[in-house]
Amino acid sequence: MVLIEQLLSKVEVSQYRNVLNQVPWNDGKETAMGMASSVKQNGQADASDKQVQALANALLGVFGNSAKLVSAALPHRIFPPCFNRYSGGETYGFHVDAAIMRMPHNNEVLRSDMSMTTFLSEPDEYEGGELIIQTEFGEQKVKLNAGDAVLYPSSSLHKVTPVTDGKRVAAITWMQSLVPDILMRQTLYELDQSIQALLQNPSIAREELDRLHHVYHNLIRQASQV
Template sequence: MLTVIEQVLSADEVAHFRQRLRAARWVDGRATAGTRAVAVKQNLQVEREDPVGRELGQALLARLGRLPLFVSASLAERIWPPVFNAYRDGGHYGLHSDAALMLLPGAERSLRSDLSATLFLSPPEEYEGGELEIETSFGAQAVKLAAGDMVLYPSSSLHRVTPVTAGERVCAITWIQSAVADASARALLFDLDQGIQALSVGRPADDPAIGRLVHVYQNLLRRWATP
């Protein structure tokens, strides 16, 4: 399931992020690639310990935690500290899959990558190419969103970033461990939650029919959540 979350950041916030990132320390993105991915990766990333990257990453995590659509779609249990990257001068990332387990920086525990997220920080008219292409059961889907918008997609999918032939594509990426590991179960919970929210509009908070639906949602979540 691909989920687009619009306006994670406002236009002013995007401009602030872009301005702050100019002062960050950018390094070769291949430094964090796996042994196979390094052969198909050509981009720049903000160094993991860079204070600007850490500051903006924390701000982004705080924002995601307040977005109902993100919370509903991800049921996030752990989130990798966001990574900021840039593609230009033909930069690309060939077809690859994300690592299933990632050791969290500064922690002695791993994150299971259930969902990957890309937040676009460059307007699509500022660069050519740079589509995020995600393999799905219905074929490859190309994603190129407005600045400030985010796409969530399964980490298990094969995906790539096509070459940026003009301009610069700046994004933030992260990975999420969901409380519900099974993707189909998570999708059903998301659909049920979105239906409950839509039906709740204009109804009293103690509406018994809505209460029963919430009861079903919580019991399904209880059944499917990872212990």
């Protein structure tokens, strides 16, 4: 589970919220698949609306410019972000995201390796609404500042607790990674983060960094599927 602080600036969050206040919203059950539909209670911005599509495309551009996101997910395909809203006791019970998703507007499919929630509401704007993710270390409770995001394996059971007051708005998406193996992806992320930290140390010889880059990219060659 990787936290990405300020994926969106406060100004960008405000712009997104202003647009989302003007677009049509649908019952979230319409997009739920299988057993998830029985536990999903929320609203979802109409993905066919031109303003929603423009917002999703803008957010895809933000994803591509986030070095931490790219390092953690090594994305091959990204599902166009969806925007959801919870209020008045709405909730999304424990579920697992569909393993295979059909991309909108074409016949391509995506294997969901990573899921991501980008928070668009400040935590003091609503009561409840925590994202609960089951991990090998127990349940992790996530409720971040507006503009922050959390990236986690799509294979995890997770839920959103009831929003008992206020309104929780967020963007969600799914990614197919170039590296499907979770442990290898985690190892590559930690290695890359170490390399990035060493780059800030002027006393580290360039030859040593080149050696680490060599190892990193050769591991990606061995582990990636394209």
